[in-house]
Amino acid sequence: MNKLVLFLLSTLFMVSCAKNKKQTAEVSQTETTKKPNIVVIYLDDLGYGDLSAYGATELQTPNIDALANGGIRFTNGYASSATCTPSRYALLTGMYPWKNKNAKILPGTAPLIISTEQQTLPKMLKKQGYQTAIVGKWHLGLGTGNVNWNERVSPGPNEVGFDESYILAATQDRVPTVYIKNGHVVNLDPNDPIEVDYKNNFEGQPTGKDNPELTTMKWHHGHNNSIVNGIPRIGYMKGGEAAKWSDVDMADHFLEKAQTYVKTHKNEPFFLYYAMQQPHVPRTPHPRFAGKSGMGPRGDVILEADWCIGEFIKTLEEEGVLENTLIVFSSDNGPVLNDGYYDDADTKIGNHTPAGVLRGGKYSLFEAGTRMPFITYWKGNIKPTTSDALVCQIDLLASLAKLVGTEETTTDSKDLLDVFLGKSNTGREHLIIEATSRTALRSGDYIYIPAYGGKPLNTQVNIEVGNSDVPLLYNLKGDLSQKNNLAEANPEKLKEMHEIFVKLRGE
Ligand code: NG6
Ligand code: CA
Numbered sequence: 001m002n003k004l005v006l007f008l009l010s011t012l013f014m015v016s017c018a019k020n021k022k023q024t025a026e027v028s029q030t031e032t033t034k035k036p037n038i039v040v041i042y043l044d045d046l047g048y049g050d051l052s053a054y055g056a057t058e059l060q061t062p063n064i065d066a067l068a069n070g071g072i073r074f075t076n077g078y079a080s081s082a083t084c085t086p087s088r089y090a091l092l093t094g095m096y097p098w099k100n101k102n103a104k105i106l107p108g109t110a111p112l113i114i115s116t117e118q119q120t121l122p123k124m125l126k127k128q129g130y131q132t133a134i135v136g137k138w139h140l141g142l143g144t145g146n147v148n149w150n151e152r153v154s155p156g157p158n159e160v161g162f163d164e165s166y167i168l169a170a171t172q173d174r175v176p177t178v179y180i181k182n183g184h185v186v187n188l189d190p191n192d193p194i195e196v197d198y199k200n201n202f203e204g205q206p207t208g209k210d211n212p213e214l215t216t217m218k219w220h221h222g223h224n225n226s227i228v229n230g231i232p233r234i235g236y237m238k239g240g241e242a243a244k245w246s247d248v249d250m251a252d253h254f255l256e257k258a259q260t261y262v263k264t265h266k267n268e269p270f271f272l273y274y275a276m277q278q279p280h281v282p283r284t285p286h287p288r289f290a291g292k293s294g295m296g297p298r299g300d301v302i303l304e305a306d307w308c309i310g311e312f313i314k315t316l317e318e319e320g321v322l323e324n325t326l327i328v329f330s331s332d333n334g335p336v337l338n339d340g341y342y343d344d345a346d347t348k349i350g351n352h353t354p355a356g357v358l359r360g361g362k363y364s365l366f367e368a369g370t371r372m373p374f375i376t377y378w379k380g381n382i383k384p385t386t387s388d389a390l391v392c393q394i395d396l397l398a399s400l401a402k403l404v405g406t407e408e409t410t411t412d413s414k415d416l417l418d419v420f421l422g423k424s425n426t427g428r429e430h431l432i433i434e435a436t437s438r439t440a441l442r443s444g445d446y447i448y449i450p451a452y453g454g455k456p457l458n459t460q461v462n463i464e465v466g467n468s469d470v471p472l473l474y475n476l477k478g479d480l481s482q483k484n485n486l487a488e489a490n491p492e493k494l495k496e497m498h499e500i501f502v503k504l505r506g507e
Contacts, residue, residue, distance in 0.1 A: 034269075034324070035128065035129065035130070035269040035404050035405075036269065036324050036325060036326050036378065036381075036403070037269055037270045037271070037272070037321055037324060037325040037326070038125065038130075038270075038271045038272075038325070038326050038328070038400060038403075039271075039272045039273075039274060039316075039325055039326070039327045039328070040091070040271075040272070040273045040274065040275075040327075040328045040329075040330075040396070041274045041276065041309060041312075041327060041328070041329045041330075042088075042091070042136075042273065042274070042275045042276065042329075042330060042331065042332060043276050043278060043279070043305060043329075043330070043331040043332070044084065044137055044171075044275075044276065044277055044278060044279070044280040044331070044332055045084075045279055045280045045331065045332070045333060045334070045335055045336060045339070045362055046278070046279060046302070046305075046331035046335065046372070046373060047331070047334050047335025047354035047355045047356070047358075047361065047368060047373075048334065048335075048354075048355055048356045048358050048367075048368060048371050048372060048373060049335075049352075049353045049354055049355050049356025049357070049358070050279075050302055050335060050354050050373070051064050051065065051068070051373050052065050053065040053068035053069060053073060053373070053375075054068070054073070054356060054373050055356055056352065056353075056356075057351070058295065058299075058350060058351055058352040059293060059295070059299055059302060059303070059352060060303075061302065061303070061306040062306065062310070063306045063307065063309045063310030063313065064305075064306050064309055064329065064373075064375070066310075066313070067309075067313075067327060067329055067375050067377040068329075068373070068375045068377075069384060070377055070379065070384050071327070071375050071376050071377030071378065071382050071384060072375065072376045072377075072382060072384075072385055072386070072387050072420070072422050073374075073375055073385075073386045073387070074374035074375065074376075074386075074387050074388075074389070074391055075386060075387070075388045076371070076387075076388050076389060076390045076391065076427065077330065077371070077372055077373070077374020077391050077392070077393075078370045078371055078372060078374075078390075078391070078392040078393065078431060078433060078442070079091075079330065079331065079332055079333055079370050079372050079392070079393050080096065080097055080370070080392060080393060080394050080433065080434060081097055081332075081333060081369075081370060081433065081434040081435060082333045082334060082360075082362055082363050082364050082365065082369030082370050082433075082434070082435035082436065083104070083105050083332075083333050083362065083363060083435070083436060084105065084137075084139050084171070084280075084332045084333060085097075085103055085104060085105050085106050085113070085139050085140060086098070086103040086104060086434055087332040087333055087393065088137075088138075088139055088140055088275075088332060089103040089113060089114065089140060090392075090393060090394040090412075091121070091332075091393045091394070091396060092114065092120050092121050092122070092140070092160070092161075092273075093114055093118055093119065093120055093121075093397070093410065094119065094120075094121065094394055094395075094396070094397030094398060094409065094410035094412060094413030095118075095394070095410055095411070095412050095413075096394065096412045096432060096434075097434055098432070098434045098437070098439055098505075099412075100113060102141075104436070104437060106139060106140070106141050106170060107170065107174065107198045107234070107235060108169050108170040108171075108174040108175050108176055108196060108198070108234075108235050109147060109196055109197075109198055109235070110141040110142075110170075111141045111142070111143055111144050111145050112140060112141040112142055112143065112144070112155050112156060112159070112160070113140055113141045114140055114141075114160045116155050116159050116160060118160070119397070119408065119409075119410050120160050120161040120397075121161070121271070121273075121396060121397050121400065122134075122160070122161030122162050122271055122273070123160065123161035124161075124397065124400070124401050124404075124406065124408050125161075125271045125400065125404060126161055126163070127406070127408070128269075128404040128405065128406055129268075129269060130268075130269050130270060130271045130404070131163055131164075131265050131268045131269070131270040131271070132161055132162050132163050132164070132270070132271045132272075132273075133162055133163060133164040133165065133166075133261050133265075133270070133271070133272050133273070134157050134162045134164075134165045134166070134167060134272075134273040134275060135165075135166045135167075135254050135257045135258045135261060135272065135273070135274050135275070136166075136167065136168070136254050136258075136273070136274055136275030136276055136277065137167065137168055137171065137172075137275040137276070137277050137280075138156070138157060138165075138167040138168065138169055138170070138275070139169075139170050139171060140157075142154075142155075142156045142169055142180075143155065143156070147196070149176055149178075149185055149188075149193075149194040149195075149196060149240070150185070150188065150190070150193045150194060152183040152184055153180060153183045153184075153185075154183050156180070156183055158182055158183060162273075164182060164261070165180070165181070165182055165183075166179060166180075166181050166182075166254075166257045167179070167180050167275075168180070168245070168250075168277065171234075171277075171280060172247065172250070172277050172280055172281070172282060172284075173223055173231075173233055173234055173280070173281050173282055173340065173341075174233060174234045174235050175196050175225070175226055175228070175233050175234070175235035175236065175237035176194055176196050176235075176237050176240065177228045177229075177233065177237065177244050177245055178194065178240055178243040178244060178245060179243075179245055179253070185240065185243050186243060187242050187243045188240060188242070188243045189240075189241070189242045189243070192239045192240060192241055192242065193239050193240070194237065194238070194239045194240035194243065195237070195238045195239055196235060196236070196237050196238075197235070197236045197237075198234075198235045198236070200236065201225065201226075201236045202236055202238040205226060205236065205238055206226075206227055207224060207225050207226060207227065207232065207236075208223060208224035208225060208226075208227055208232020208233075209224040209225070209232075211227065214227050214230070215227055215230055215231065215232050216229075216230030216231065217230060217231045217232070217282055217341050217342070217343060218341065218342040219232045219340060219341055219342075220338055220340055220341055220342050220460075221340050221460045222234055222340045223281075223340040223341060226238075228244055229244070229246065229247050231247065231282045231284075231341075247282065247284035248284050248285065248286050248287065249286065250277055250284065251276070251277070251278065251285075251286060251301070251304050251305065251308050252286060252308075254274070254276065254277070254308075255308045255311055255312060258272065258274045258312055258315075259311070259312060259315040262312075262315050262316060262319055262321065263315065263319055266319045266320070266321050269404075274312065276305055276308065278301040278302060278304060278305040279298050279301045279302050279305070279335075280339070281339045281340055281341050281343070282341055282343070283296075283297035283298050283300070283301045283343055283345070284297065284301070285297055285300035285301045285303075285304050286304060288304075289301070289303050289304040289307070294348070294350070295344075295345075295348045295349055295350055295352055296343060296344030296345050296347070296348035296349075297343050297344065297345065298337065298343070298344075298345040298349075298354075299348075299352065309329075313327075322379050323379045323380045323381075325378070325379075326376065326377075326378045326381075326382075326403070327375075327376070327377040327378065328375070328376050328377075328396065328420075329373065329374070329375040329376075329377070330372050330373060330374045330375070330393060331372045331373060332372075333362050333363075333369060333370065333372075334354075334355060334358075334360065334361045334362045334364065334368040334369045334370065334371070334372070335354035335355055335361050335362060335368065336361050336362035336363070336461050336463060337349060337354070337461070337462070338460075338461060338462065339362070339461055340460075346462070355367075355368035356368075357480055357481050358371055358480065358481065358482075359464065359481055359482040359483075360463060360464050360465065360466060360482075361461070361463040361464075362461065362463060363435055363436055363458055363461065363463055363465050364435055364463055364464060364465045364466050365433065365435045365438055365439075365440045365449050365452075365465065365466030366449075366464060366465075366466050366482055367447070367476070367480070367482060369433070369435050369465075369466070370433045370434075370435070372393075374391065374393075376420045376421070376422075378421070381421070382421055382422050383422050385422055387419065387422070387425055387427075388425070389416070389419045389424075389425050389426060389427030389428075390427035390428045390429075390431060390442065391416055391419055391420070391427045391428065392428065392431050394412055394413050394414075395413050395414045395415070395416045395420075395428070396413070396420075397409060397410060397413040398410070398413035398414055398415040398416075399413075399414075399415050399416050399417040399419075399420050400417075401415070402415050402417040403417055403421075414428055416428070429443065429444070430442065430443045430500060430504060431443075432501070432504055432505065435465065435466060436465070438450075438452050438466070438467075439501075439505065440466070440501075441497055441500060441501040441504065442476075443497060443500055445475050445476050445477040446473065446474065446475055446476070446493060446497060447472075447473070447474050447476055447482075448471065448472070448473050448494065448497035448498065448501055449466050449468070449471065449472040449473075450471055450498070450501065451468055451469055451470050451471045451472075452466070452467045452468065453467065453469065454467040455467060456468060470485075470487060470488075471487045471494060471498070472485050472487060473485060473486045473487040473490065473493060473494050473497065474486065
């Protein structure tokens with residue numbers, strides 16, 4: 001070969017290499033810019049044993065099961081707390097709720113408990129180019145103290161990271177019983193202003209306590225203030241007639257908002273927090289689901305929630321984004337049957353065990369309070385499996401940050417992305433759980449519940465809350481139902497757990 005041919009050949013080779021390199025660069029660029037959508041589907045008071053994928057036999061939840069069986073079904077997945085507000089606080093801020101004294105069950109008039117300066121999951125995602133929205137239950141407070149519901153209510157979700165919000169302020173059993181869109185009460189008639197008060201009734205307004213003849217659902221404890229749609233609530237409310245929600249349509253209403261959000265944001269990476277209200281009280285299934293479970297409205301609304309989730313997944317599929325969407329499914333706290341209304345939840349329960357084999361329930365430091373159905377699903381990306389790694393909702397912030405390419409995190413959130421994607425089975429070493437301001441330590445297979453005075457049984461809801469005159473220590477590996485207190489038999493372990501607990505609590 002002469003020199004000229006050699007020169008031509010080598011130039012050709014270099015050009016083609018450069019071209020290949022450019023192509024690779026282009027591919028990896030589109031790969032990194034194509035961030036997955038993230039959807040958190042969060043139920044309210046759904047227990048560890050309430051889904052057929054988690055062992056329920058008396059209830060069938062095929063749509064949630066499809067997520068569990070097509071994704072990772074966590075068996076040691078925790079909410080941070082055994083009630084709503086603190087769990088939601090932890091989920092959204094990545095911080096332990098017991099570090100914020102205001103993170104406890106809030107009335108509908110409570111101010112926002114997340115500081116607008118604080119790191120949040122939607123804020124972190126927004127910085128990485130995400131569109132962010134919440135549809136459903138908020139329960140983290142609104143405004144700064146004296147909310148005027150007839151003006152824009154702020155600060156709220158839109159001020160802590162959500163571009164769009166369509167919420168119920170507190171709980172379905174608390175006033176105001178209206179939807180709030182981006183801070184504005186939906187369908188508010190300016191000639192019929194809303195007033196809300198948690199201490200005093202408004203003159204001449206009927207209440208559950210004084211006017212039982214006006215109620216269609218009877219109160220058992222609490223829940224005897226203003227009556228809306230025949231249901232006596234917590235708190236007093238006057239006015240806002242046209243804005244009041246219809247309880248039986250709430251599930252369809254939120255579903256439609258969630259579906260519309262997907263349809264209108266499918267071309268951007270989006271984060272949707274779909275915070276469903278079921279099966280919290282008052283349980284108000286749409287007539288399509290009433291009587292379907294055979295175990296009263298609590299079972300019916302679980303079936304309704306399962307149906308909604310199926311419809312929602314269908315929308316993701318139809319809009320062509322299912323394969324590019326990471327779905328996280330969980331619940332905010334454990335199950336309760338009678339949470340303040342006579343609604344047959346306890347009398348018609350039959351053989352169903354909402355907590356599965358776990359002890360306790362909502363409000364409890366025993367496992368059923370905080371151990372939740374917990375699922376990650378990402379079609380084509382996560383291989384179906386069951387994981388017994390210790391994970392908590394508090395860890396989503398750091399883990400999702402990693403997923404979208406940032407190190408932004410908080411002191412309490414742990415990056416467990418590999419665990420959530422099924423690439424590792426090494427979860428947290430320790431976790432502090434919380435129930436009505438009391439805390440306990442999970443570490444390895446053990447759980448340590450310090451001695452808390454107070455009644456062991458909350459008789460109103462009939463739940464063992466984890467109070468005891470002596471410290472409690474269980475090895476969950478062999479004793480998931482927490483029957484055998486090892487505190488006396490294993491003082492070394494007790495001491496070790498106590499020391500870790502004190503250190504983590506910073507005391
Ligand atoms: C309690 C309510 C209960 C429920 C709970 C909040 C009474 C007697 N009980 O105070 O019915 O609303 O608060 O539930 O009022 S949570 O899931 O939002 O934490
Ligand atoms: Ca709840």
